[in-house]
Amino acid sequence: MRAFIAVTDNQWFNFLEQEIGIEEVNFWQPREKLQFKAIRTGEIFLFKLHHPDNFIVGGGFFSHSSSGIPCSLVWEWFERKNGVSTLNELRNKIEKYRHIPQHHPQTRYADYKIGCIVLTQPFFFTRDQWITAPSDFHSNIVQGKTYDLTSGLGKELWDAVVERLQRNNSFLVKTKPEAVIFGEPTLIRPRLGQGAFRSLVTDTYQRKCAITQEKVLPVLEAAHLKPVSEGGLHSLDNGILLKRDFHTLFDQGYITITPNYRVCVSKKLKEEFHNGKHYYQFHDTEIWLPPLSNQQPNRVFLEWHADTVFQR
Template sequence: MRLFVGVTDDQWFHFLAGQPACEEVNFWRPSGVGFQALGEGELFLFKLHAPHHFIVGGGFFTRALQVPLSLAWDAFGPANGVPDLGAMRRRIAKYRRQTPEALGNPPITCLMLAEPFFLPREEWIPVPASFKSNIVTGKGYDTREGEGRELFETVKERLQVRVPDGPRPATLAAAATPRYGAPRIVTPRLGQGTFRALVTEAYGRRCAVTGEKTLPVLEAAHVQPYASGGPHEVSNGLLLRSDLHRLYDQGYVTVDPDDRRLLVSPRIREEFQNGRHYYALEGQALAAPQRGFAPVTRERLLYHAEQVYRA
């Protein structure tokens, strides 16, 4: 298992540390650059800017995406570490040495972290000796030996005394690692913001039914409703135009679980004396997600067709 110590803005950390029941955070970078230092479920730790050479918290890495600023805000809101979109624009403009007015809607890198934790001041961890003061973005470590192992053991001790708030499988697995045993990588529990960002990217920022690509009207829909046990996973998500999303959630449309084509309920006509536009979409094939993303499972589609759809 690898871990990564990323340098973060003090304001970002303190704002999020003060939020109650934070289930996910977006550790964003102001430009669209790649990140391949970690795999899903590995530890990402927060290190404050100099002169504070301490590790102050962390989370479990899910995925890195380059998305427009507007999508990052719509998906994560205050979990971006700022109170509002205006503050986020000003922060990015400062780092990019632009004015907020000239910023537009730039791509930023989103390192999406699940099950975050924030340490109180008395539990801050000094950075390893190899983490030099001139490191700007961060440094990776191998937890099998040396400083990486020592750092993991220290973080594990901090997690063992903190009772998880809600289901946190990756946190529990890390805390339960035997001393000098190999850390077990467990897929973290994703939050709503990560779900939205991943589903949006999975379908190439296009409605999976109509192909609509106007981003402000596209929404990530749960196939099996979250309230009915459906998880925040790409394999339980579809990117739909907002009107189709509402109809889907209310059971007026569904997707045949076998041929994956749209079904439109006759109830639209019966209840609203309308719906010509939607009946024109009857039989439309569902788009497949992009390579690297899991398609919706037949199990989830069947649940929606049998439990939600108004035939």
């Protein structure tokens, strides 16, 4: 069981600790290439302010990371959960970290590609609860450091975090790091929020539409098979990546996907709009599926959509 202590932008932390009831945050990285493999899904990710503020001030549970995402899409996914109030502010922060002159006409609408570290169930300690960083977390550490929570400084850190979480009654958390959940040692199973759902579905489907194979990222959207308003969850098996127009038609019942993963286009499309040739070419074609069975659309949710939403 491990935790990652990340050097954290003070303004990012100050902004997010004021947000009420957020279920996820994006610990974004200003550079395009991101390979964050320090901890596994469900392990803890802690915020440590910049030196000389050597305190751990909060954290969250690691969901997944993603790289090379246009900042406009990152804003669409997470909005204020990026730790800023507007897309322009996000762009300005990226330029600051990249040492790019701000407010230059040529970069005013630049869609910088950045990295995302998605955290669920974030928590923020009050000033009197801040934890002094471990003694071996040196001031020259730029990004962060991983700790084993089962012994030494890591265990001391974990005990301090658990004590504060229990005091705050934030949520139920396992007090034994060695506990095994879902086959892997994890502290908690992350509950995806809307932004995390969009990000995870996009990467799981390798950034291409499951029906058309379209790869132009700005026109792709993560669709729910069963809407949240109908009791569906932000879960990977309740999602699929679709081109925006196919997403609209899916939500309105003009297209469905059968439990054997084939596209079915409603005759209503032609009857009501006297068109739809582009969409009918995909009728009865097989969709592209992620390689792992637990990543693929749940057949129960597909049946629900076909029975409840699809216009026959």
